[in-house]
Amino acid sequence: MRAIWQRHDLESFRKRLKxxxxxxxxxxxxxxxxxxxxxxxxxxxxxxxxxxETAHPGYPGSQDTFCAxxxxxxxxxxxxxxxxTYPKVAxxxxxxSKTPNTAAGLLNDRVLPFCEAQGLPVLRRLTxxxxxxxxxxxxxxxxxxxxxxxxxxTKTKAMSPQTNGIGERFHxxxxxxxxxxxxxxxxxxxxxxxxxxxxxxLWHDNNERTHQGKMCGGRTPxxxxxxxxxxxxxxxxNRM
Numbered sequence: 001m002r003a004i005w006q007r008h009d010l011e012s013f014r015k016r017l018k019x020x021x022x023x024x025x026x027x028x029x030x031x032x033x034x035x036x037x038x039x040x041x042x043x044x045x046x047x048x049x050x051x052x053e054t055a056h057p058g059y060p061g062s063q064d065t066f067c068a069x070x071x072x073x074x075x076x077x078x079x080x081x082x083x084x085t086y087p088k089v090a091x092x093x094x095x096x097s098k099t100p101n102t103a104a105g106l107l108n109d110r111v112l113p114f115c116e117a118q119g120l121p122v123l124r125r126l127t128x129x130x131x132x133x134x135x136x137x138x139x140x141x142x143x144x145x146x147x148x149x150x151x152x153x154t155k156t157k158a159m160s161p162q163t164n165g166i167g168e169r170f171h172x173x174x175x176x177x178x179x180x181x182x183x184x185x186x187x188x189x190x191x192x193x194x195x196x197x198x199x200x201x202l203w204h205d206n207n208e209r210t211h212q213g214k215m216c217g218g219r220t221p222x223x224x225x226x227x228x229x230x231x232x233x234x235x236x237x238n239r240m
Contacts, residue, residue: 054215055231056231056235057121057225057229060085061083061122063080063106063127064127065079065080065103074096075096078095081167085215087224087225090202092110093105100132100135100141100142103141107122107125107145107151118225123151124151128155128156129155182197206220
């Protein structure tokens with residue numbers, strides 16, 4: 001079957017979704033009823049509501065921004081955070097503003113390099129509807145970055161931030177375990193050191209702290225990765 005798909009340039013799931021739409025446009029085929037509804041549903045971004053369902057790494061990854069406070073000599077601390085909803089591996093990068101550029105920066109500097117090194121797909125991002133994540137593609141750095149890297153985008157349902165509860169729980173963890181404690185004990189004169197300390201904490205959380213949720217079942221996020229890789233191999237997700 002895969003050989004047939006490759007012969008017709010349909011080896012990826014996304015190409016197979018897009019092919020009928022291109023054929024209809026090229027041949028002037030007029031559709032009505034259910035086919036139109038299906039294409040319209042595909043054309044629009046998904047809207048998340050209720051519990052997040054995840055079947056493998058990279059689908060989806062939850063990205064969010066939160067304000068950790070103001071630090072003298074540094075300014076406002078606005079970390080960009082990312083949690084893969086399957087293995088619960090987390091990434092965080094500190095910024096002093098929340099913009100489309102900083103949102104794309106976390107993916108470019110931390111998330112995609114990690115996933116590429118692990119051989120994992122990056123298929124879909126889940127975010128709220130903040131201006132750092134939403135806007136027209138051409139002038140919007142984050143939307144443009146997703147488009148260039150062929151990453152789908154799901155937005156939480158309006159006025160329902162609980163649909164991105166994974167990000168909210170992670171924010172609470174790093175706020176209580178790092179920022180609130182460290183700001184009382186240590187004075188930061190260099191921005192680089194303010195990034196280095198949470199990086200060390202994240203390494204501990206990803207590699208040594210066990211998670212009791214249904215996805216990790218008492219294992220660490222990094223220990224969960226081999227399971228995710230097997231699922232990806234079974235689904236051949238790197239070809240999607």
